[in-house]
């Protein structure tokens with residue numbers, strides 16, 4: 001489901017290029033098989049932001065089959081590196097294969113485990129962080145991401161509008177979705193009101209938040 005009218009999302013989808021070569025094949029296969037990878041319009045947004053930041057160090061939370069990680073490797077500066085986290089062994093095996101196919105295996109470090117635990121153990125510095133896992137935990141990931149993000153760096157968080165449910169009243173949300181609804185609202189309120197951050201919430205894909213760390 002798109003957050004904007006169908007005619008507009010179809011127009012945007014038609015006009016914006018998809019990935020080419022091996023990455024394009026992985027992208028097409030993933031859409032065909034309903035594997036959980038980023039929307040093409042989110043990839044376009046990442047491309048623009050990554051060209052602006054020119055990162056040497058990228059952190060990704062939520063690797064799946066390695067599509068967005070491989071895509072972002074294309075924007076790393078010379079000698080740059082990407083660290084990506086996932087907890088599912090089946091995803092990790094597929095991602096390993098894909099990193100080899102894309103020729104980026106030497107640029108990527110995979111960390112296996114629950115992101116909340118992995119992040120707590122990490123103490124690196126990053127220029128760019130992409131959050132794309134466990135949407136109910138973004139509020140938990142945020143302090144770790146801000147701790148490791150350099151001043152002036154960007155965090156991009158995917159799927160923050162949850163098919164629009166995030167804007168509904170708490171009482172209207174089915175019980176099983178209430179925790180994620182509450183936590184996502186907390187996340188969006190935090191990034192919108194923290195004076196050390198500049199942020200914007202966009203209706204691209206299923207909602208993307210772009211957050212810049214202005215001050216330490």
Ligand SMILES: C[S@@+](CC[C@H](N)C(=O)[O-])C[C@H]1O[C@@H](n2cnc3c(N)ncnc32)[C@H](O)[C@@H]1O
Pocket residue numbers: 036037038061062063064065066067068069085086087088091113114115116132133134137
């Ligand atoms: C939407 S997919 C990531 C897609 C990927 N970024 C891409 O576009 O190619 C989300 C991934 O997050 C992983 N995940 C979910 N909860 C997690 C958690 N708490 N810790 C680590 N990984 C998690 C899932 O296994 C899944 O592979």
